[in-house]
Amino acid sequence: MTTSTVTAQAPVTASPASTAPDPARLRRRRRLAQWGFVAPAVVFMLLFFGYPLVRNVVMSFQHYTPKTFFTGEAPFNGTDNWSNVFQDALFGKALWHTLVFTAGSLLGQFCIGLALAVFFSRRFPLGGALRSLILLPWLVPMVVSGIVWRRILDQDTGVLNSFLDTLGLGGHTPWLTSPHMALLSVVLVNIWIGIPFNMVILYGGLQEIPKELYEAASLDGASAWRTFRSITLPMLKPVITVVLVLGFMSTVKILDLILALTDGGPADSTQTLGTLTYQNSFVQLDFGAGAVVGNVLILISAVFAVFYLRANRTEGK
Amino acid sequence: MSKRFTSLALTAHPPATGPGGRGRSRRAVAPVAAACALIAGAALTGCGQQRDADVYTVLNSSTDESYHRWDAEAMTRCGEQLGVTIEQQSVPAAQVMTKALRMASSKSLPDIVQFDASEMPTFAEAGGLVDLRSLGLSTDDIPPGIVDFGSYKGTYYGAARSVNTLALFYNKDILDEAGLKVPATWAELRETARKLTQGKRYGLALSAGGAEDGVFQFTPFMWSNGGDETKLDSPQVAEALDYWKSLLKDGSLSKSTVNWTQADVNDQFMAGNAAMMINGPWQVETLNTDKSLHWGIAQIPVPEAGDDSVGPLGGAVLTVPGTGDEARERTAGRIVACLAGEKEQLTYALNSWMVPANAEAAAVWRERVPELDALADQVAAARSRTAKLGAGWSNVSLALQSAFQSALTGQSSEAALKRAQQRATSGN
Numbered sequence: 001m002t003t004s005t006v007t008a009q010a011p012v013t014a015s016p017a018s019t020a021p022d023p024a025r026l027r028r029r030r031r032l033a034q035w036g037f038v039a040p041a042v043v044f045m046l047l048f049f050g051y052p053l054v055r056n057v058v059m060s061f062q063h064y065t066p067k068t069f070f071t072g073e074a075p076f077n078g079t080d081n082w083s084n085v086f087q088d089a090l091f092g093k094a095l096w097h098t099l100v101f102t103a104g105s106l107l108g109q110f111c112i113g114l115a116l117a118v119f120f121s122r123r124f125p126l127g128g129a130l131r132s133l134i135l136l137p138w139l140v141p142m143v144v145s146g147i148v149w150r151r152i153l154d155q156d157t158g159v160l161n162s163f164l165d166t167l168g169l170g171g172h173t174p175w176l177t178s179p180h181m182a183l184l185s186v187v188l189v190n191i192w193i194g195i196p197f198n199m200v201i202l203y204g205g206l207q208e209i210p211k212e213l214y215e216a217a218s219l220d221g222a223s224a225w226r227t228f229r230s231i232t233l234p235m236l237k238p239v240i241t242v243v244l245v246l247g248f249m250s251t252v253k254i255l256d257l258i259l260a261l262t263d264g265g266p267a268d269s270t271q272t273l274g275t276l277t278y279q280n281s282f283v284q285l286d287f288g289a290g291a292v293v294g295n296v297l298i299l300i301s302a303v304f305a306v307f308y309l310r311a312n313r314t315e316g317k
Numbered sequence: 318m319s320k321r322f323t324s325l326a327l328t329a330h331p332p333a334t335g336p337g338g339r340g341r342s343r344r345a346v347a348p349v350a351a352a353c354a355l356i357a358g359a360a361l362t363g364c365g366q367q368r369d370a371d372v373y374t375v376l377n378s379s380t381d382e383s384y385h386r387w388d389a390e391a392m393t394r395c396g397e398q399l400g401v402t403i404e405q406q407s408v409p410a411a412q413v414m415t416k417a418l419r420m421a422s423s424k425s426l427p428d429i430v431q432f433d434a435s436e437m438p439t440f441a442e443a444g445g446l447v448d449l450r451s452l453g454l455s456t457d458d459i460p461p462g463i464v465d466f467g468s469y470k471g472t473y474y475g476a477a478r479s480v481n482t483l484a485l486f487y488n489k490d491i492l493d494e495a496g497l498k499v500p501a502t503w504a505e506l507r508e509t510a511r512k513l514t515q516g517k518r519y520g521l522a523l524s525a526g527g528a529e530d531g532v533f534q535f536t537p538f539m540w541s542n543g544g545d546e547t548k549l550d551s552p553q554v555a556e557a558l559d560y561w562k563s564l565l566k567d568g569s570l571s572k573s574t575v576n577w578t579q580a581d582v583n584d585q586f587m588a589g590n591a592a593m594m595i596n597g598p599w600q601v602e603t604l605n606t607d608k609s610l611h612w613g614i615a616q617i618p619v620p621e622a623g624d625d626s627v628g629p630l631g632g633a634v635l636t637v638p639g640t641g642d643e644a645r646e647r648t649a650g651r652i653v654a655c656l657a658g659e660k661e662q663l664t665y666a667l668n669s670w671m672v673p674a675n676a677e678a679a680a681v682w683r684e685r686v687p688e689l690d691a692l693a694d695q696v697a698a699a700r701s702r703t704a705k706l707g708a709g710w711s712n713v714s715l716a717l718q719s720a721f722q723s724a725l726t727g728q729s730s731e732a733a734l735k736r737a738q739q740r741a742t743s744g745n
Contacts, residue, residue: 069421265527283711
């Protein structure tokens with residue numbers, strides 16, 4: 001949008017100086033220049049997004065094994081990979097876990113992030129220091145958080161259970177060792193990791209809301225909840241969309257955190273599409289099956305992206 | 318800004334910017350030249366991997382400082398002997414296979430790859446390895462079990478320098494204090510573990526984690542009981558799994574067992590949270606860092622007195638990937654022969670606490686390291702995981718992980734193993 005206005009203006013200011021050249025030639029040159037600016041982006045997109053994407057789709061229809069790396073031959077096998085993956089009970093499980101994980105993480109991260117953002121938007125002593133402390137989880141590499149949390153959540157020697165024990169709350173919760181608890185624990189850790197990101201972006205959004213609106217609301221005698229619902233939330237809507245979309249993109253493809261915490265276990269109770277595609281491609285070396293799961297993951301993201309673009313467009317109007 | 322950038326690029330890669338230098342407008346050319354220089358630089362480093370006539374590379378997983386150093390020393394000695402330079406490229410163990418495959422597709426395979434023995438069949442089946450016997454390596458001094466360990470479909474592709482297996486490690490002080498002797502049968506192990514479980518201390522620690530570690534630890538129980546990886550739903554395998562379940566039910570095993578790697582198990586043992594553990598000799602170096610810990614080692618208990626204790630054979634093998642350059646492959650074969658030779662094996666085994674593969678080296682090793690005698694016995698009877706299934710092992714391994722984790726967290730062993738067998742045969 002912005003680039004076209006800029007390129008359209010530039011030749012207009014330049015034209016009086018030149019000695020009235022052929023308008024057709026001028027237009028052609030202008031078009032060429034426009035393409036010249038677009039070309040690097042197009043080449044980049046094709047090379048680094050288009051090619052791998054197409055390659056991944058093609059690979060999902062191929063019998064792609066370790067042998068392929070030597071012979072370069074990957075015979076097409078129709079929809080064999082797809083039907084194998086879809087018939088595998090683990091795929092359904094992983095899909096369900098991915099949805100639960102994503103929904104749970106986003107809900108928790110967003111609600112707590114928003115609450116903290118609202119809290120910190122008031123000024124109080126040490127507010128700035130506290131706010132920067134809350135950023136810490138964001139600075140810690142995902143794998144490091146995973147390993148540290150694995151220790152914290154250990155059933156016998158973990159700090160969390162010892163703490164609960166001291167409080168008399170029965171410190172024997174099998175956080176990561178029970179198939180019924182593991183997914184919840186992984187979601188909780190991911191919420192902890194995601195709070196700073198949500199808080200920072202939402203806090204930025206809150207700063208943009210004109211103070212006059214709140215003044216007007218208080219003059220009208222609106223309650224705190226009413227002010228939040230009728231001013232803060234609607235004014236924050238574009239920022240909320242961005243936070244949720246970015247959050248979704250980074251959560252749905254989760255791999256590192258789960259590998260570090262549970263390795264997909266116990267008994268596959270924390271297998272997600274991310275870990276499944278990793279396992280298919282890099283443990284079983286069945287790259288075709290891995291590509292199928294990867295494509296499903298891309299498809300889910302794509303559907304969500306379409307909704308996002310739709311929402312943005314209606315908002316723009 | 319851009320001017321400084323080009324000058325930097327120019328000093329870094331003088332030849333690349335030569336032709337572009339005499340352009341028309343300096344300002345337009347500068348960024349282009351910089352970009353070209355960078356691209357050319359990147360391309361040049363890519364070509365830098367060209368094989369050097371006297372430099373041979375080994376891809377291994379010796380990322381630990383001590384292992385990397387021991388390997389470097391061995392390679393220097395062998396290099397001097399053969400008149401070549403040997404370099405090692407170390408990547409994490411889990412990445413050796415994928416890295417080697419990528420190198421195969423870009424025709425840049427190293428001269429020697431050290432694979433974990435359970436991964437070697439996959440690479441061999443893809444047609445990537447050279448028969449070591451055809452390169453002049455002899456297997457005369459190597460016990461047949463270890464030749465099988467490095468073979469796939471009867472062809473000897475991988476020379477082991479040392480092998481390892483699992484054994485029962487016990488805390489001598491705790492056992493003495495309780496007046497108990499080292500258990501030798503399943504019943505004794507269960508009883509001893511139950512008696513040694515006190516307060517925060519568990520009687521036994523083992524790894525039932527959802528990765529190869531857990532499967533490695535389950536195999537001695539499965540095999541000693543007559544079970545087999547080709548039939549996971551047999552009563553023998555179910556019995557072995559039920560035995561694990563009984564230890565968990567007694568409270569002798571921590572419930573965290575399903576989330577532990579073998580390294581975690583060792584941490585628990587060293588911290589005094591477990592009186593005994595199932596683990597391998599690669600932990601000995603760490604165990605010895607704690608001088609106050611007095612540990613002993615014994616064969617893994619068997620179902621009934623008199624049964625054979627069959628452990629899994631573990632370790633890495635040196636292989637020569639097929640690069641098409643026969644002269645280089647022959648030299649690579651000589652390097653493997655030197656690294657896996659009796660002398661180097663002994664040095665490596667004494668450093669790493671693993672058992673030499675070579676029979677004569679193993680005999681010397683036994684004298685030098687009498688405290689690990691039980692381990693040498695266990696190795697002699699140990700079995701390779703891939704002997705029966707070859708490249709099919711990874712499927713079975715994944716199915717088995719899922720099965721014992723399900724069983725240890727509530728499911729019945731029979732149901733879990735039945736599903737595992739279905740999953741293993743369907744290939745998913």
